[in-house]
Amino acid sequence: MIQVVDLSFSYTRNKFLENIGFEVSEGEIFGFLGPSGAGKSTLQKILTGLIKTYKGQSIVKGIESKHFNNDFYENIGVDFEFPSLYEKLTGRENLEFFGSLYSKKLRNIDELLEMVGLKNDEDKKVSEYSKGMKSRLNFIKALLHNPDILFLDEPTSGLDPNSSRDMKNIILQEKKNGKTIILTTHNMTDAAELCDRVAFIVDGNIKALDTPHNLIMSKGASKIKYTYLDGTEKTGECLLSLTSHDKKLQELIESNRVLSIHSSEPTLNDIFMEVTGRVLQ
Amino acid sequence: MTHWKYKRLSISFMQYINQIARDAMLFLSCLAPVLYGLFIKFGIPVAEKFLTGYYSRKEVLVPYFLIFDLFLVVLTPMMFSFASSMVILGEIDDGITKYMSVTPLGRGGYLISRLILPLTFSFVVSIIVMNVFSLTINSFEIIIALSFLSSVLGFMTTMMVVSLSANKVEGMAITKMSGISMIGIILPFFVLTRIQYLAILLPSFWMAKFALEGKITYLILCVMVSAGWILLLLRKFMKKTM
Numbered sequence: 001m002i003q004v005v006d007l008s009f010s011y012t013r014n015k016f017l018e019n020i021g022f023e024v025s026e027g028e029i030f031g032f033l034g035p036s037g038a039g040k041s042t043l044q045k046i047l048t049g050l051i052k053t054y055k056g057q058s059i060v061k062g063i064e065s066k067h068f069n070n071d072f073y074e075n076i077g078v079d080f081e082f083p084s085l086y087e088k089l090t091g092r093e094n095l096e097f098f099g100s101l102y103s104k105k106l107r108n109i110d111e112l113l114e115m116v117g118l119k120n121d122e123d124k125k126v127s128e129y130s131k132g133m134k135s136r137l138n139f140i141k142a143l144l145h146n147p148d149i150l151f152l153d154e155p156t157s158g159l160d161p162n163s164s165r166d167m168k169n170i171i172l173q174e175k176k177n178g179k180t181i182i183l184t185t186h187n188m189t190d191a192a193e194l195c196d197r198v199a200f201i202v203d204g205n206i207k208a209l210d211t212p213h214n215l216i217m218s219k220g221a222s223k224i225k226y227t228y229l230d231g232t233e234k235t236g237e238c239l240l241s242l243t244s245h246d247k248k249l250q251e252l253i254e255s256n257r258v259l260s261i262h263s264s265e266p267t268l269n270d271i272f273m274e275v276t277g278r279v280l281q
Numbered sequence: 282m283t284h285w286k287y288k289r290l291s292i293s294f295m296q297y298i299n300q301i302a303r304d305a306m307l308f309l310s311c312l313a314p315v316l317y318g319l320f321i322k323f324g325i326p327v328a329e330k331f332l333t334g335y336y337s338r339k340e341v342l343v344p345y346f347l348i349f350d351l352f353l354v355v356l357t358p359m360m361f362s363f364a365s366s367m368v369i370l371g372e373i374d375d376g377i378t379k380y381m382s383v384t385p386l387g388r389g390g391y392l393i394s395r396l397i398l399p400l401t402f403s404f405v406v407s408i409i410v411m412n413v414f415s416l417t418i419n420s421f422e423i424i425i426a427l428s429f430l431s432s433v434l435g436f437m438t439t440m441m442v443v444s445l446s447a448n449k450v451e452g453m454a455i456t457k458m459s460g461i462s463m464i465g466i467i468l469p470f471f472v473l474t475r476i477q478y479l480a481i482l483l484p485s486f487w488m489a490k491f492a493l494e495g496k497i498t499y500l501i502l503c504v505m506v507s508a509g510w511i512l513l514l515l516r517k518f519m520k521k522t523m
Contacts, residue, residue: 084375084379086375087375101384
């Protein structure tokens with residue numbers, strides 16, 4: 001669905017995006033992870049045809065991004081990080097206006113509003129909406145014309161936990177419906193939960209690219225932490241794969257002196273720090 | 282698909298009209314040329330009659346009637362330019378301008394519906410206003426030429442406001458400042474020496490020279506100077522909305 005080969009771009013004379021390469025298959029959720037200013041949004045701008053002065057290849061649905069014509073946008077939906085809505089129009093009026101720009105059959109506006117819990121607020125002006133409500137309206141605006149590819153930039157940003165959960169469920173449902181989704185985020189939990197594969201972007205380069213599970217397993221190892229009484233409460237730790245070599249643990253188990261025992265895996269955030277040397281959240 | 286291209290343009294242009302209609306200040310500013318036209322058509326001759334009687338002179342304002350006409354011809358595009366600028370700045374604030382680039386309307390379609398269509402509309406309105414209210418210009422060809430030049434000036438002013446301001450408040454300030462560029466209209470009437478050519482970078486100066494002397498060269502110079510400014514400002518605007 002998307003092929004990027006040896007892509008480079010810079011706003012100034014200094015290098016910014018360099019030798020970027022990846023492929024995204026149809027029906028996949030692909031995540032760009034990285035701190036602010038890493039180049040995620042710039043990459044999204046290139047993929048959506050907003051930036052055309054790049055070097056290398058950026059092919060979306062068989063067409064080079066710099067050569068998209070307007071009709072191409074019938075096939076893609078974009079949810080920018082910050083809402084792009086007419087503040088003086090109501091939620092429904094916004095959807096009706098933006099929907100009228102497409103020649104495709106639109107999805108049912110009532111169902112979309114219902115899906116994100118805005119049905120009761122459809123006749124309120126957007127200026128009266130909360131930040132979260134605007135984000136949800138902006139999100140369904142991108143779904144309105146039922147695009148094949150969705151570009152989502154921080155889709156759960158500013159949402160309360162319930163709305164964030166609902167939003168993630170909708171994204172997963174859209175994937176089930178066959179959509180290819182490009183997710184840009186700095187939220188590792190969202191990325192680990194939603195993405196089939198993720199790319200770590202730092203300083204305009206892809207530092208790692210794989211499934212969240214493979215990244216975690218290749219760079220980290222599961223551990224066991226245990227506590228026991230030895231006069232005072234003490235703590236021990238060993239790798240899960242080396243449990244049989246931990247004589248202290250064996251001794252404690254045999255004498256029933258273990259107070260607690262937990263296994264722990266590194267998170268995607270830990271792996272990001274290890275690979276890039278940078279902190280995300 | 283061509284049918285859809287025009288449909289999208291008309292939908293976007295109607296949205297522009299709706300925004301003006303919903304905003305009392307923008308709506309009234311588009312009526313300003315008619316109010317000014319009524320003033321010069323009926324008020325100025327009365328004032329002239331009073332002044333000639335008062336000063337016992339044959340004519341007082343008559344030599345400057347063309348200046349009133351030139352301000353009339355630029356007022357329509359200027360007011361539409363103001364309305365366009367405010368709509369575009371509002372849409373930049375709301376993130377709409379950037380979003381339109383990823384819809385089938387596209388950035389080009391958006392700019393046509395916000396700059397070219399209002400310009401064309403103001404060109405037509407300007408011709409009508411001049412035909413109805415002009416004090417001195419009777420030639421239809423000259424009215425068309427001046428309406429065209431003033432529309433180009435209006436386009437340039439819109440580009441100046443939307444490129445150089447970050448929000449509506451700054452936009453209003455720059456709109457007021459852009460009024461200074463209209464000083465070129467009166468220079469050829471009052472500065473008769475070569476010093477007047479200090480204003481060669483003001484398109485309004487060449488428009489006034491064309492209205493005074495009727496030379497096509499001045500018309501071409503007005504278009505060329507305006508085009509230079511427009512290209513410069515358009516580049517800045519494109520960078521701003523990317």
